[in-house]
Amino acid sequence: MTVTTSAPVPVLRDHRIPADGVYEGVRVLDRLPTGAEERPYELFEPVPQARTIGAEIRGVxxxxxxxxxxxxxxNRALLEWKVLFFRGQHLTSAAQRAFARNWGELETNPLLATGDADEVVRFDKAAGATPTFENVWHTDVTFRERPALGAVLQLREVPPFGGDTLWADMAAAYDNLPREVRERVDGAYAVHDYLPGFARFYPAERLAPFQEQFPPVQHPVVRRHPETGRRMLFVNASFTTHIVGMERRESDRLLRLLFQQAHVPEFQVRFRWQRGDVAFWDNRATQHYAVNDYAPHRRVAERVAIAGDRPF
Structure with missing residues (x-):
């Protein structure tokens, strides 16, 4: 009788990595909500720029x-791709506003420089200019009770290199959270305030007069899209200060983890601008990041934002 013995199981040294980081591995990358019907487009050609987010629209x-x-x-393409790109449009300011009004009333922002109308925010960046919202992942104006539905951005002047903009799909970010993290944030609320974002580049005397106009507001940490019903992570590093009812250290730790989700490349699309290009994004479903890597050259962009609804 022959007796066989199995080989001993190898013993590995301790190989743990720090907890609460961004998971490295295979992602769930669903562009559409579960059960959504994918239909062809008849009036233009959408050219995908990434797996779940970003399409160039040709023929409009x-x-x-x-x-x-x-x-x-x-609108169907916007809901499906979250950000739409239109090359070489060269819109007048009036035409840009008229296009945006197809989605609702336009909002103004007294904290930012304007173009030829109150509804037009102008980002004119040359050497030494105030950096404003560059080099930070954020969702626009979540410090409002009704954050913007979306925004239409056009590049008036483009540097010879750099100045790209990235967008992140926050539905994909939510889908890929560990189950235990989703259980902690579903139903939770967070406080949003304009001060952390703007204090990065404005002095206190510029910000103080707006404290009554823009008091802190609470929004769900995970909001539902009002048109698709999809769950999306809705906190950002510019305006979200803490999670309601949570001890500060615990809140800070959890928010750092949630903020990091926008940094995952699989959730992103990156756009290299040419003069006259237009981007139209769903502010409810995305974060974006303007890259300031073009000094000493100038970059000029104008943005029109569309008023949104109260997140739920």
Missing amino acids: DLSRPLTDALREEL
């Missing part, structure tokens, strides 16, 4: 009024 002239059918298809 944004300077012309939208028909109801075209507006419906563009």
Whole structure:
């Protein structure tokens, strides 16, 4: 009788990495909500730029009024791809505002420089200019009770290199959170305030007059998209200060983990601008990051934002 013995199981040395980091590995990358129907587009060609986020729209002239059918298809594309890119549009400021108004009333922002109308925010960046919202992942104006639905950004002047913008899909970010983290944040609320974001580049005397106009507000840590019903992570490093009812150290630790999710490359699309290009993004479903790597050259952009609803 022959007796066989199995080989001993190898013993590995301790190989743990610090907890609460960004998970490195295979991602769940669903572009559409579960059960959503994927239909072809008849009035333009969407060219995907990444797996879940970002499509270049070919065959549309944004300077012309939208028909109801075209507006419906563009809205469907926006919900599907979260950010749409239109090359070489060269819109006047009036045409840019007219396009944005197809999605609702326009909002103003007294904290930022304006163009030729109160609804137009102008980012004119040359050497020595105030950096404003560059080099930070954020969702626009979440310090408002009704954060913007979306925004339409056009580049008026483009540097010879750099100046890209990135967007991150916050539905994908939520989908890939560990189950135990989702259980902690589902149903939780966080406080948003304009001061942390703007204090990065404005002095106290510039910010103090707006404290009554923009008091801190609470939004769900995970919001539902009002049109698709999809769950999305809704905190950002510019405006979210703490999670309601949580001890500060615990809140800070959890928020750092949640903020990091926008940094995952699989959730992102990166756009290299040319003069006259337009980007239209769903501010409810994304974060974005403007890269300031083009000094000493100038970069000029104008943005029109569309008022949104109260997150739920």
